[in-house]
Amino acid sequence: MTGAGPELAWRVAGGVADPELPMVTLGELGMVRGVECDAAGGVVVRLAPTYAGCPALAEIRADVAAALRAAGFAPVRVVTVWSPPWTTEWISAAGRRKLADAGIAPPGPVPARGGGPVPLVLGARRPAVACPRCGGRETEEVSRCGASLCTALWRCRACREPFEHLRGV
Amino acid sequence: MNDEAWGVPEAEGGRWAFGTGFADPLHGVDVAVPAGVDGAELARVCVALADDALVGAQRLAEWVTRAPEIEIELALANVGLDLLGQARLLYTRAGQVDGSGRGEDAFAFTRSAPEFRCLRLAELPRGDFAFTVLRLLVLSSARLAVLERLAGAADPVLAAVAERGVAEVAYHRLFAAEWVVRLGDGTAESRRRLRRAVVEVEPWLGEVVDDRVGAGLGVAAGAVRAACARDWRRVGEEAGVRLPLPAPWDRAPGGRAGVHTEHLPVLLAELGSVAREHPGAAW
Structure with missing residues (x-):
């Protein structure tokens, strides 16, 4: 070496x-x-x-x-290393591009958390996620949990295809 | 199984699943206890929070192959997996600081029910879907309040586990809350089921909201009650049901003192069956 x-x-x-x-x-x-x-x-x-x-x-x-x-x-x-904890903010631009190319919508920005309690926000519209196949913005969440711990299931209303979305955490 | 074929580092000896196998989840983390931290108290808190998580994860895993839809099954299993991950870290930490040197498997598989310190609500049988999501809402509201405060704990390992856990448990709470609202705002049948679930969880709420699990590590008295009051009011208004906040608990010995329902020994018997039949097995 x-x-x-x-x-x-x-x-x-x-x-x-x-x-x-x-x-x-x-x-x-x-x-x-x-x-x-x-x-x-x-x-x-x-x-x-x-x-x-x-x-x-x-x-x-x-x-x-x-x-x-x-x-x-x-x-x-x-x-x-558990601290500081990993968040999806650590994923590089190249990583996000490769995820999208593979049909997995990359995570959006994660709001910074102050020291206080995490508020419970009900009925909030999920931030729009672009379809990784056709680029359409008319998409909807099907399930908050997908096939692995880090993904959610989404569906595109334009091309009708289901896709996975890496949840922003 | 040949270690080399798995590419397992020599130092980890090829151990992989129970008895076998999971590598230490705190592998390579500095394990020293900081000056001024009471190791016994730290271990007590870690075990109690790990027991809630392990027992809760086991109940959620019972939905696998039984959930109404595959997406729900995945969601419940993934919530359980998050909790299991927290349990593994917390047991490992407890074994490091309580002087026993026990590993996570010893905590999970070799203790009897009276040695467990979980809240009794966590150990009640799986119930129907309404009971499952309502219980998850109750337990995750309370757990989130505790973890948010322990993220500032003097022990860096517990603080790191808590900080990571906050993001996970906030998600569990949202998943559960949204389902409680959908059931309350759904059909006559779903409302009936939700109202029945409220009646079923009610006797166990006192122990949850007046839980003093983190008191020795600086979690303020009343913090859990205040957080539960806020969350349950918000969800109850949307769902059209009242989630009653119980009167101050009378401190009769409960799960935190090792007093459990008849359901916990049955759960533990199944959970530890492979470990008991094949002690030290490796594959």
């Missing part, structure tokens, strides 16, 4: 595909928070999980460790 360690480690860890959303990488999702290399070729990677209950978490950690070992790093440590 040479002096190019940190950039290489960042590229390798960030380049691992997400097991639930394989069209995007962990780097594009904003899950890689940091890498630290030592002179002996070891590396520590800091990963921020998306959801506490994400069933893919152990698999993600294993994938990252395997990729780094394959790139010549040893020993490899993957450290979990």
Whole structure:
């Protein structure tokens, strides 16, 4: 391992595909928070999980460790970072584009939360989500929970196609 | 199963599902207890909140293959999965700070009912869909109020779990509230079911609104009651039903003291059956 360690480690860890959303990488999702290399070729990677209950978490950690070992790093440590918590704001522009290309409407902006209680807002219109297939804005939410923990089910009234929407959290 | 084929890091030994398997959810997190934090009290709070989540998740999972629509089934299962994730982190934290060194599986699978500290409302049988969404509204209003305050806890691990949990539980509350409104504002049958659910949850509300679970870690007395009053009034007005706020609870020992209904042992028997039959199993 040479002096190019940190950039290489960042590229390798960030380049691992997400097991639930394989069209995007962990780097594009904003899950890689940091890498630290030592002179002996070891590396520590800091990963921020998306959801506490994400069933893919152990698999993600294993994938990252395997990729780094394959790139010549040893020993490899993957450290979990819960704070500051991951939000969809961490997803990069490239990640959002790839999600849309794969038929998953990317999350919209998330209102910043102050320190106070989260208000319960009933009957609020969901912010418009553009159909990732035809671009139409006449869309509606079918279900708040989709096939995975992070997605909701939507439908486009223009092209009649259902699509998934990565919920903004 | 060959570890290499799974690409599991050597250090994690290939463990994957129960007994086996989940890697420590706090893997790699700094586990030191900050000076001035009472480890025993911290563990008590973590266990109580984890028990609410684990038992609640198990009841929600009972809807899988039984829900009225597949979207509802997914939604209920996903809410349960969020809670299970919170439970795993909280149990792991409790085992780190209570001096026992127990892992999450020991908390989940090897304790008997009197050792659980969940609210009794969480353990009542699944009921119908109206009962399920009304109970979810009640429990998530209260849990959200506690987590919002624990997000500022002195223990950084609990604070981080709470901060992440706030976003999740706020979503559970909204999902439940919208369904309560739809049932109350729906057909004669859905209104009848919702009103029946109100009667069914009412005896258990005192323990929820006067819960003092986070008191030792700075959650102000009355914070949960105030939050529940606000949320339930708002939902009740929209749904056309009254969600009664109970009189101050008489402090008879309840779930937080290990006194439970007859339903919890049955739930735990099923939950821990694989763990008991195959102790330490790995696959």
